Amino acid sequence: MSMITADPKDVPHVASFAFTVENLAKAKELMAHYPPGRQASAVIGVLDLAQR
Numbered sequence: 001m002s003m004i005t006a007d008p009k010d011v012p013h014v015a016s017f018a019f020t021v022e023n024l025a026k027a028k029e030l031m032a033h034y035p036p037g038r039q040a041s042a043v044i045g046v047l048d049l050a051q052r
Helices: 021-032 039-051
Strands: none
Touching: 021 039
């Protein structure tokens, strides 16, 4: 089974990133569903917000 990887020249360079106020609130809401110390479990939902 081979791993699919992106060619670095095809990946856009992003100088900086910041969530919108709305998406930051959504990310915090997603993390609040997990107990203290387990907020990293919200990573898939937070990454989805970042992609949007």
